[in-house]
Amino acid sequence: MKVKLGETALVYPIPIVLAGANVDGMPNYVNLGDCGIMGLNPALVFVSLNFGHHTTRGILENQTFSVNMPTTDMLAKTDYCGIVSGRDVDKGALFETFYGELGTAPLIAECPVSLECEVVRGFDIEQRQIFIGRVVQAYADEAFVTETKGGRKKIAPLTELRPIMYALDNTYYSVGEKIGTGYQEGRKLGKG
């Protein structure tokens, strides 16, 4: 039997990220779950923000933003960035910021992975401001990158990166065990 839960966006767990933007020339970060991948090739990501967010103003101003992956060690700071507004608190002071190729998208040095994004489309829908960004450059901490024999740079598995996930019952989770390989598990059922 199915139970109806009403108009609820139960797509989760969602990876928690710190989205960054310069606001009046100063870095600001916000804790977001409404962020995700829209395509791999080309590399497209989106963030969805309230109109009122301080970060929204910065993205509109510069047409650039960043997406930073915090680790479970950074949980308190990450959650804090979702509690207070950049209008009241200098959230840029919480982290070491660096800039990449675009010059206006602040990136967090403590995060193992950071993406520098250029807005390719922005629109509003039902009180949300959506920004779709092309990833201009992805940065990873060298501690998490190995080079394969073929010279390809390979990033560490999630069990080492230890990102934070969020569930819609307002709970943060860590990543569990590896349970399979893409485009392999299904072959047990038939032709690929």
Added chain:
Amino acid sequence: MKVKLGETALVYPIPIVLAGANVDGMPNYVNLGDCGIMGLNPALVFVSLNFGHHTTRGILENQTFSVNMPTTDMLAKTDYCGIVSGRDVDKGALFETFYGELGTAPLIAECPVSLECEVVRGFDIEQRQIFIGRVVQAYADEAFVTETKGGRKKIAPLTELRPIMYALDNTYYSVGEKIGTGYQEGRKLGKG
């Protein structure tokens, strides 16, 4: 030191879902990671598909789709839905399908959570077809729903739902431990 990884959409882990659509009146499902939340109130979700996907045609036809959360038990079937196309294989036959209020968005009975969505915006961007849907109704298996004293329906924690996550090194993961509560962890750092 940071290492540059190029134009890579490293936002993960992503929750793996089975997106559903009727194509020529028959249910079809595809394994997707390019899916997420765009807003909670109103409840907005999106799916990003290749133009060529069989599912894309169905969504364009009906302007409705579903998002179903598979569990780790369903890993082989779920992965299989990303390997084969609905043009070649009747993927509707893999699951028990039910329909909700919209009548044209096929929902998977075996999934603990399914969302019935109506397209509120569709557009293409860089070879991807994006559909933003309003969640018209969320369905959960009664085994995973409890009623609180106040009569509110509460869904089971992720450790019971056991969704599948995917990392961009082509690896599936399970959910780990609960590590904190939203809007609480950050209070350790100061005012909320």
